Amino acid sequence: MDYKEEIIDHYKHPRNFGDLEEPKISVRENNSSCGDMVEVCGRLTRDGRIHVLRWRGVGCAISTAAASMLSEKVVGMNREDLTGFGEKGVVELLGGEINSGRMRCATLAYRAIIKLFEQ
Amino acid sequence: MFDVNKIRADFPILERKIGGAPLVYLDSAATSQKPKRVLDAIADFYTKHNANIHRGVHTLSAEATTMVDEAREKVAKFINAKTDEVIFVRNATEGLNLVAYAWARQSLKKNDVVVISLLEHHSNMVPWQIICEEVGAHLHVIEVDDEGRLLLTGTGTTQLTGGKLVVTTGSLESLLDERVKLVAVTAVSNVLGTITPTEEIKKLIKKKSPSAKLLVDGAQMVPHMKTDVTKLGADFMAFSGHKMLGPTGSGVLWGKREILESMKPFLYGGDMIGEVRLTGTTWSGLPNKFEAGTPDIAGIIGLGTAIDYLTSLGMDNIREHEKELIGYALGKMEKFEKKGLVEVFGPRNADERGGVLTFNVKGVHAHDAAQVLDKYGIAVRSGQHCGAPIVERFKTLAMARASFYVYTTKGEIDFLIEKIKEVPKVFSL
Structure with a gap:
């Protein structure tokens, strides 16, 4: 696997990095095997779509880039859209070349964002 | 006599290429490779x-x-x-x-x-x-x-x-x-x-x-x-x-x-x-x-x-071999450390240390370092190594680990060291 320029770009310049003021819903998700952590917070529209999303965290290039790219991609999605997008969508977003050892990195933020709908 | 090249010939997997490059297997602390004799015994x-x-x-x-x-x-x-x-x-x-x-x-x-x-x-x-x-x-x-x-x-x-x-x-x-x-x-x-x-x-x-x-x-x-x-x-x-x-x-x-x-x-x-x-x-x-x-x-x-x-190899010979390797690897890595390129964890004296070299490339997550090294056929472990509390003790998220065994050569360590230099370049650091 090579690190595509887009991944490096998002890693070095993460989008939507930060926090939101209340009211917000927040979820924290960890990767127990590598110590990566992501905290996403957002607000939903009345019809249950992601209106705004911010995230913070520490992690590798893959988990950071995935969080950054997803933070742009998921705005406007409802729970169904996000489930349909799936982990497969995350892998495609990252360029389609994630080996099994990095799947937990790639999907860390996705797992957190899905949980926003459970709050 | 402990002849690494002769030993390597007993391990069929060491013939493997990883994306065209010869396998440099530095993850024996996770699991070791198996000599043909063992594979034959099972068959x-x-x-x-x-x-x-x-x-x-x-x-x-x-x-x-x-x-x-x-x-x-x-x-x-x-x-x-x-x-x-x-x-x-x-x-x-x-x-x-x-x-x-x-x-x-x-x-x-x-x-x-x-x-x-x-x-x-x-x-x-x-x-x-x-x-x-x-x-x-x-x-x-x-x-x-x-x-x-x-x-x-x-x-x-x-x-x-x-x-x-x-x-x-x-x-x-x-x-x-x-x-x-x-x-x-x-x-x-x-x-x-x-x-x-x-x-x-x-x-x-x-x-x-x-x-x-x-x-x-x-x-x-x-x-x-x-x-x-x-x-x-x-x-x-x-x-x-x-x-x-x-x-x-x-x-x-x-x-x-x-x-x-x-x-x-x-x-x-x-x-x-x-x-x-x-x-x-x-x-x-x-x-x-x-x-x-x-x-x-x-x-x-x-x-x-x-x-x-x-x-047949002799356990004392194996320990001597690994002690020499870890001493050699630590010496090389400490030079990098002085330049600010890496951080090395664990004992600095080979007498107190098994064949395990634990490090981070400065500014790069261990998973990313391991992924870059994999491109050159080098297999190292990265993450928390089923030891989260000790990793946290050293104020880091994760560590990269190269671990040695009977088939590990100084040449492989040289190759690892050479390729560690490539890691920061991938992330334009």
């Missing part, structure tokens, strides 16, 4: 002798039983134990859990103390958290110094709260008293390579906690240096076959006969019973009492062959 068993053990009077069953018995004798001789003290399990983790469930759970009482160290693999940490919680015992954790060496002496302890357990940390000496019933420590850290001073630990235990048992996690010791359980002074020791050139699924728990005899079984079922009546059952003697069900017969036979192979 030979399934091809010519496959039958269940202790089950039949027919020829194949008798052959299989003899082969397992022979493997047990080889293990016993290898660690200088009595044959019936060798219990076959799946891996070190299962051996440690056997002690936790079949000994500690029955023997520990409220307010007793279990001492572990910050160096422990999760498999020698989590079972003790669970047992302590269950019986109301206390968990004490030996701290380490900045090179990841156990603190043996010194006063002052710290209490950690916030979880289900109240945990006390400090030096071994400060944590020992007559309440301590078990000290469970690793002989060699899988994360930092630290060789712990088991003999000194034993002396301190004898002095301050005479009724405490000593359990040694030998997973990273037995494959790499001569191990003699009579000199170790331990009561239990667990290790894995797959880290010592044997197949996965083979592991050993060694325990002192009188303690094993006093224990209840861990698993119940076939092959571990004395007499079964509908109204009650008695247990078989050692070692069968702890080996319920059909074991990994081929795995055990493969482990026996791995031990033959290791013995």
Whole structure:
């Protein structure tokens, strides 16, 4: 696997990095095997779509880039859209070349964002 | 003479290419590669002798039983134990859990103390958290110094709260008293390579906690240096076959006969019973009492062959080889460290360290470093190495780890060092 320029770009310049003021819903998700952590917070529209999303965290290039790219991609999605997008969508977003050892990195933020709908 | 190139020819997988580049396998602390002799032994068993053990009077069953018995004798001789003290399990983790469930759970009482160290693999940490919680015992954790060496002496302890357990940390000496019933420590850290001073630990235990048992996690010791359980002074020791050139699924728990005899079984079922009546059952003697069900017969036979192979190389030669490699690698990495390119973790003296080089490339997550190295065919482990607390002790999320074994060459270490220089470039640092 090579690190595509887009991944490096998002890693070095993460989008939507930060926090939101209340009211917000927040979820924290960890990767127990590598110590990566992501905290996403957002607000939903009345019809249950992601209106705004911010995230913070520490992690590798893959988990950071995935969080950054997803933070742009998921705005406007409802729970169904996000489930349909799936982990497969995350892998495609990252360029389609994630080996099994990095799947937990790639999907860390996705797992957190899905949980926003459970709050 | 220890001829690495000759040894390498015995390992078919070392012919592999990874994306066109020759495999540089530096992840033996996770699992070792297997020599052809071991692979052949497994195939030979399934091809010519496959039958269940202790089950039949027919020829194949008798052959299989003899082969397992022979493997047990080889293990016993290898660690200088009595044959019936060798219990076959799946891996070190299962051996440690056997002690936790079949000994500690029955023997520990409220307010007793279990001492572990910050160096422990999760498999020698989590079972003790669970047992302590269950019986109301206390968990004490030996701290380490900045090179990841156990603190043996010194006063002052710290209490950690916030979880289900109240945990006390400090030096071994400060944590020992007559309440301590078990000290469970690793002989060699899988994360930092630290060789712990088991003999000194034993002396301190004898002095301050005479009724405490000593359990040694030998997973990273037995494959790499001569191990003699009579000199170790331990009561239990667990290790894995797959880290010592044997197949996965083979592991050993060694325990002192009188303690094993006093224990209840861990698993119940076939092959571990004395007499079964509908109204009650008695247990078989050692070692069968702890080996319920059909074991990994081929795995055990493969482990026996791995031990033959290791013995032919000589365990002292293996340790010398790895000591030379880690000294060589540390010397090279320390130069990089001075330039600010990497951070190296663990003891700096090769005498106190197994063949485990743990590092981070500055500004790069260990997973990313490992991924870049993989592009050159280099296999290193990255992450928390089933030792989250010790990784956190060094204020980092994750670490990269290159670990060596009988087939590792200085050339491979040179190649690793050369390619570590490429890592920051990928991230334009």
